[in-house]
Each structure stands twice: as structure tokens, then as C-alpha cells.
Amino acid sequence: MDLLIGGGLAAFTIYAAAKWQKSDQDKIQHTFKNIGYLVKDKTPKLFKTTRSDTYMLYTYHVPFGLVDDPKLQVLEKVLNKPVKISFVNTKLHIKVFNQQLPKLIDYDWKPTERWNIPIGKSYNGSILHDFDKIPHMTIAGMTRQGKTVLLKLIFAHLILNNPDDVEFYIIDLKGGLEFGEYENMKQVKFVASDVDEAEQCLSSVMDKVKEDMRYFKAKGYRNIVDTKIKRRRFVIVDEGAQLTPSKHHTKEQRKKFDYCQYTLGEISRISGALGTRLIFGNQYPTVDNLPREVKQNSDAKISFRLPTEIASRVAIDEHGAEKLNNAGRAIYRTHEKHIMQVPYIDDKDISERLGVYNVSSASPETTSRREDTVEFG
Ligand SMILES: Nc1ncnc2c1ncn2[C@@H]1O[C@H](COP(=O)(O)OP(=O)(O)OP(=O)(O)O)[C@@H](O)[C@H]1O
Numbered sequence: 001m002d003l004l005i006g007g008g009l010a011a012f013t014i015y016a017a018a019k020w021q022k023s024d025q026d027k028i029q030h031t032f033k034n035i036g037y038l039v040k041d042k043t044p045k046l047f048k049t050t051r052s053d054t055y056m057l058y059t060y061h062v063p064f065g066l067v068d069d070p071k072l073q074v075l076e077k078v079l080n081k082p083v084k085i086s087f088v089n090t091k092l093h094i095k096v097f098n099q100q101l102p103k104l105i106d107y108d109w110k111p112t113e114r115w116n117i118p119i120g121k122s123y124n125g126s127i128l129h130d131f132d133k134i135p136h137m138t139i140a141g142m143t144r145q146g147k148t149v150l151l152k153l154i155f156a157h158l159i160l161n162n163p164d165d166v167e168f169y170i171i172d173l174k175g176g177l178e179f180g181e182y183e184n185m186k187q188v189k190f191v192a193s194d195v196d197e198a199e200q201c202l203s204s205v206m207d208k209v210k211e212d213m214r215y216f217k218a219k220g221y222r223n224i225v226d227t228k229i230k231r232r233r234f235v236i237v238d239e240g241a242q243l244t245p246s247k248h249h250t251k252e253q254r255k256k257f258d259y260c261q262y263t264l265g266e267i268s269r270i271s272g273a274l275g276t277r278l279i280f281g282n283q284y285p286t287v288d289n290l291p292r293e294v295k296q297n298s299d300a301k302i303s304f305r306l307p308t309e310i311a312s313r314v315a316i317d318e319h320g321a322e323k324l325n326n327a328g329r330a331i332y333r334t335h336e337k338h339i340m341q342v343p344y345i346d347d348k349d350i351s352e353r354l355g356v357y358n359v360s361s362a363s364p365e366t367t368s369r370r371e372d373t374v375e376f377g
Pocket of ligand 1: 103104105142143144145146147148149283306325327328329341342344345367
């Protein structure tokens with residue numbers, strides 16, 4: 001019943017605001033009343049407005065007992081503009097953005113600083129993810145929403161910025177269809193396309209991580225970012241759910257799945273300071289197919305559209321991904337949360353731009369298991 005009344009009021013508020021040509025400030029004030037965001041007839045009082053190029057920020061004193069409330073989200077529809085609501089230092093902040101995000105942004109191939117990747121455009125401008133600050137990332141999203149495009153964007157931009165210092169270990173559980181064509185690039189050390197190869201790939205990464213650990217200990221290093229070591233190693237998993245054992249697998253197969261899940265957890269737990277970064281992509285994250293340690297150690301979580309609020313909570317620890325509404329639209333969650341449009345990149349573009357890094361197929365380095373020595377310093 002409450003829901004019905006609440007829904008009716010919200011619909012009325014949206015209708016009324018559209019009909020009366022009021023300023024955003026007026027509309028917000030009316031909305032407080034209409035949706036019952038008040039205490040004993042006292043509604044929030046506007047205390048400050050701050051204008052920027054991209055938004056207008058309204059700051060309110062609120063009566064004691066009121067905090068930010070999900071029902072204020074109705075303002076998005078009342079104002080027909082993107083709105084961000086937060087409660088900071090006992091004040092209510094309502095940020096009203098001037099523009100909707102574009103539905104398509106082409107990737108522009110502009111280099112950035114070292115390990116910073118332009119993963120999206122938010123209402124506030126470009127979002128750069130710095131893999132030296134936040135080493136591990138999870139990426140979730142239903143089919144055809146943009147996970148693989150984002151993984152390829154990260155891959156391509158890392159090579160653009162650091163062609164001589166980046167190396168990749170890729171577990172492409174779409175049978176190698178997505179990353180197989182890049183396996184001859186000098187930066188790509190391994191492309192695994194099934195669980196047997198994933199086991200070998202991860203075992204090889206683990207050996208290297210242990211090697212790094214011994215080296216760091218001997219040198220007294222704590223974190224790669226405080227050393228002169230330029231090399232960074234990226235482990236990319238596309239469709240991590242394929243590493244979940246099920247009752248149809250044999251005992252032998254299950255052992256392999258368990259090993260892969262355990263090793264990904266270990267990599268996320270110990271290797272960040274040593275220069276290895278894990279990016280774990282997964283269609284529909286559940287507690288079974290998103291290894292707990294990977295989730296806990298990934299301080300950056302990205303989600304494209306997911307089917308349910310529950311899946312959104314597993315992926316990014318809060319609701320919202322179930323409401324995203326076009327391919328390439330995602331939530332980027334670190335200590336902050338941003339809605340962004342991921343730049344679009346296609347395979348042809350990557351092959352043309354990065355083709356120079358293809359090593360000759362005659363070279364012994366071109367097998368899917370190139371085990372180059374790691375260079376330090
Ligand atoms: N950033 C983007 N901007 C606009 N369109 C996009 C973007 N990313 C993906 N798309 C569209 O969605 C399609 C599917 O993208 P992608 O291959 O990344 O899906 P996916 O999430 O990996 O799905 P699946 O898990 O089924 O492979 C693309 O071919 C493209 O048409």
C-alpha cells in the first residue's frame with residue numbers, strides 16, 4: 001500500500017514539475033514536500049548553490065532526523081537531468097548535471113601517464129584508473145554490455161603507454177576467440193583458452209610472483225611503486241565464471257578449477273605490491289564464481305548492466321547496476337562511485353595501431369607460452 005501511495009506521489013510530482021515551468025531549485029523544494037521528505041512540516045532549507053561548467057550543486061540544511069534517502073532519486077525524473085545525491089558533513093547535497101552522458105564515445109588513442117587508463121567519461125569529466133594506486137579490478141556485466149570492449153581498451157591503452165614495460169597473461173575462456181588474435185604481440189606472454197591452459201598460465205604467473213618476492217626480500221623493497229622497476233605484469237581473465245567447478249566435471253577437472261580459483265585469490269592477495277595486476281571479468285557474479293579473495297582485494301569494481309539488484313550487490317557492493325540502460329554504460333566503484341560511459345574501441349583499430357608489436361610467426365617467441373625472463377630495473 002505504502003509503495004502504491006509512494007509511487008502515485010512520485011508520478012504526480014514528475015507530472016506536476018513537467019507542467020509548471022519552475023526552476024530546478026523550486027522543483028526540488030516542491031518535491032521535498034510532495035514525497036514527504038520533511039519532519040513535522042519542516043523541509044530542508046537551501047543554504048548554498050555552487051555552479052560549475054558541468055553541474056549545479058544545491059546544499060541544504062536538513063531538520064534533525066533526515067539523512068539522504070533513496071526516494072530523493074525521483075529528482076532525476078522530476079528535473080529530467082542526471083542527479084547525484086549525497087549527505088556530507090550533516091548537509092544534503094543535490095548535484096544536478098547539465099547533460100546526459102553520450103551513448104557512444106570513441107576511444108581517441110591519446111596517451112596518458114604510465115599506468116593511468118582512461119576507462120570512461122562521467123558527468124564530471126574523464127575517469128582515469130591508475131593501476132599503480134589500485135592494482136586489482138573486477139569487471140561484471142551481462143552479456144553484450146561491454147566487458148570485453150573494456151578489457152581490450154585497457155589492454156590497448158597499456159601497450160600504447162608502456163610498450164616496453166607491460167606484459168600480459170590472458171585467460172580468455174571464450175575459447176581464445178577474443179584475445180587469441182593478439183597472442184603474437186611482444187607484450188603478450190600467454191593466452192590460455194581453456195581450463196588446462198589456464199592452469200599452466202596461472203602456475204607460470206605464480207612462479208614469477210614468487211621469484212619477485214624473493215628478489216624484493218633480498219633488496220629490501222616493499223612496493224614496486226617505490227622502486228625503479230618499470231615492468232608491470234597484467235593477468236586478464238575474460239569470463240571468470242568458466243573457472244567454477246560443477247558436478248558435471250570429473251575429479252581431475254575439479255582439481256584444476258580449484259587450483260585456478262585458489263591461485264587467482266593468491267595473486268590478488270600477494271602480488272599487487274610486487275607489480276602484478278589482476279583484472280577479473282565475469283558475466284554474472286555470484287559468491288561461487290567470484291573468488292572471495294579476488295573480490296576483497298580488488299579495490300576497483302566495475303559493473304555494466306546486471307539482471308538483478310542482488311547481482312549488483314555482489315559485483316559492486318550496492319544496487320544500481322540493474323538500472324544501467326545501454327551498452328558501454330557502467331558503474332566504477334572505488335572509495336567513490338561514478339556512472340560512466342566507456343570509450344568504444346574495435347578489434348580492427350587495435351590491430352592497425354598495435355600491429356607493429358606483432359613478432360614474426362617464425363620466432364620461437366610466438367607460441368602461446370612465451371616465458372621471457374623478467375627484467376628488473
Ligand atoms: N563502450 C561501448 N560503447 C558503445 N557500445 C558498446 C561498448 N561496449 C560494447 N558495446 C556494444 O556491445 C557489443 C558487445 O560488447 P562486448 O563484446 O564487450 O560484450 P560482453 O559484455 O563482453 O558480452 P559477452 O559476455 O556476451 O561476450 C559490442 O559489439 C558493441 O556493439
